[in-house]
Amino acid sequence: MMRALILAGLLFATGSTSHAAGEKWIGAWGASPVPPMAATPGVETRRISPSFVNQTIVQTLRLSAGGQRLRVRFSNEYGARPLVIGAARVALVTAAGGVVPGSERVVTFSGASATTIPAGAPLLSDPIDLKTGSLATLRVALFAPEETGLCTCHMTGGDFVQVSPPGDWTQRELPPATGPAQYRAFVSGVEVETRSQARVIVALGDSITDGYLATPGANRRWPDRLAERLTERYPNRANGVVNAGIGGNRVLSDGLVATMGQSALTRFDRDVLSVAGATHMVVLEGVNDLGMRIGRPSAKALIHGFQQLIDRAHAKGIKAIGATILPYEGAAYFTAEGEASRQTINDWIRKSGAFDAVIDLDAAIRDPARPTRMRAEWHAGDWLHPNDAGYRAMGEAVDLTLFR
Secondary structure, rough: OOHHHHHHHHHHHHOOOOOOOOOOOEEEEEOOEEOOOOOOOOHHHHOOOOOOOOOOEEEEEEOOOEEOOEEEEEEOOOOOOOEEEEEEEEEEHHHHHEEOOOOOOOOEEEEEEEEOOOOOOEEEOOOOOOOOOOOOEEEEEEEEEEOOOOOEEEEEOOEEEEEOOOEEEOOOOOOOOOOOEEOOOOOEEEEEEOOOEEEEEEEEEEEHOOOOOOOOOOOHHHHHHHHHHHHHHOOOEEEEEEEEOOOOOOOOOOOOHHHHEEEEHHHHHHHHOOOOOOOOOEEOOOOHHHOOOOOOOOOOHHHHHHHHHHHHHOOOOOEEEEEEEOOOOOOOOHHHHHHHHHHHHHHHHHOOOOOOEEHHHHHEEEEEEEEEEHHHHEEEEOOOOOOOOHHHHHHOOOHHHHHO
16 A cells, blocks of 8 residues: 555656656746846936836747747846736737737746745746747736836847736737837746757857847847757757847956846856756857956956856856957957957967867958958947847857757
């Protein structure tokens, strides 16, 4: 009798966690959250964190990989108070922006349709029975019935968010005058469950990875192009590409303002190591460290920071791929000293063998006639950030065999 009870308990425990052998959860989308920032004189409006009360927040996002089910990672990691979620729903979205008929699903949390996320914590939803394909667009609607305080957001999301008039609008279409703005609120990741062979690439970086100044809502960031190419090349494989870029981010120091995020060394465990199924990371960061005019780190110090990221990735079995730092002459914070350090660091990335592989994005985007600058036709106006064509060139420059 006791043996039968033990066997029954084991069957219940294993049956409650997966559908079948071989299924696994992998990261399919991400937006790294940043500490909030109240309105501050001299700080751009786009960097000021919103707050909400009795409102519904609707966001759309494109999944790099598809699967049998999905779950959403909500975040109150920088919240000063518990975050109450009164209701949440997801649905697939057509190319024209409408909801795919029959795709709407209620999001639950341990079986309940509402939940409270403690201050300082993330929260995974229950698995949602919604089959998705690669590059599918997902709509996430979240109702916040109580005052949220300044949100745990990703402030330069490169896509649109809508905020409702008072009330729960998770089951209704929002009126047209509700936005759009650009940020990610309380949603930091989506995982999909797949039976396919999978690779999950985390792109760790700053605004150039985040896709700043690319066309909003058009998925023109370089990791977006990488996801498209992987889907084209390996259609029978789950190709997760998770964007962990934060505008203004630095390797060694926190951002100059809060919403530029904590340093790459600080956020690494959350934004890379905790991504479900992560197999590779691509590091493209350092130009903001080099741009500092006061307290600029040496090339040696930055190289040590990169080595820390490599070692921490390897400890978890993740392959570390280094991307060379892009040219930035003409940018407001360019200096000859910073350029000399960039050359030293890029030489180390290419030749040291510290990374498992190298993507030479510097060589891909620089002007052959003036290699300290990117090609004129590929910058977005500030000589620091690429435009759509420049981001596409970066995505095209990645050797897909690195992820076989």
